[in-house]
Amino acid sequence: MTVATDQARPVALEVLALRSVHGGPFAFTVPAGACVAITGSSGSGKSVLLRMIADLDPHEGDARVDGQACSGMPAAQWRRLVQYVPAEPAWWSDIVLDHMADTDAVRDLVARLGLRAGCLHAPLSRLSTGERQRLALIRALQLHPRVLLLDEPCSALDAATTDRVEAVVHAVQAEGTAVVLVSHNMGQAERMAGRQFRVAQGHMGDIAP
DSSP states (O other): OOOOOGGGSOEEEEEEEEEETTEEEEEEEEETTOEEEEEOOTTSSHHHHHHHHTTOSOOEEEEEETTEEGGGSOHHHHHHHEEEEOSSOOOSOSBGGGTSOOOHHHHHHHHHTTOOGGGGGSBGGGSOHHHHHHHHHHHHHTTOOSEEEEESTTTTOOHHHHHHHHHHHHHHHHTTOEEEEEOSOHHHHHHHOSEEEEEETTEEEEEEO
C-alpha cells in the first residue's frame, strides 16, 4: 500500500498568524495524519502556542480545522475537535472514571500504554506523574479529535514506555488525526514528525523539511 505524502494529504490544521503578548505571529499547516514537532528551550513560547491553538489563552489571529475557523464556532465545539494534552494534566476529580468511561476501548489503551489494569480504579493522587500523563492521553483520545496537541507527553516516562506512547500516537495519525508535538527530546521529534520548527524568544523558524 502506498502511503500518501504530506503534500498529497488534505490540510487538517491551519494556524493563521496566532500571536499574544508572549510571542508570535505563528503560522503553519498540518496535513491530516501528519505530525509537526515544536522544539525550543524552556520558556520560549512552545506551550503558549499550543494553548492559543486550543483557544485556551487570549490571542489574536485564528486557526482552522478542515477549513472551519475557531472564531466561527463555540469554544466547546472547537475543543472537541482540538484536544490539548498538557505536560501536567489537570483533573477535576480524584476518581479516574469521573473523567472517562470504563469501556473496551479505554481498557485497550490502558494495556497498549503499559498502564496497570487497576489504574482506572485508583485515586489519581496515588498515581505517578507518568501514569497521569498516559491517562490524560486516553482521556483526550476518547473524543476522537481531529487535532491532537501534545505538550511533552513523555517527559516522565522511561524509554520503553515512551515507545508505547509513540506507537499509540502513530496509530491515531494513521486514522487521519493531525498532531502537534512539543518536545525537548530531539530524538522523539525526529522519530515522530515530518516537519520540525524551533521556537526561540516567541518566534518560530522551520528547522527541518
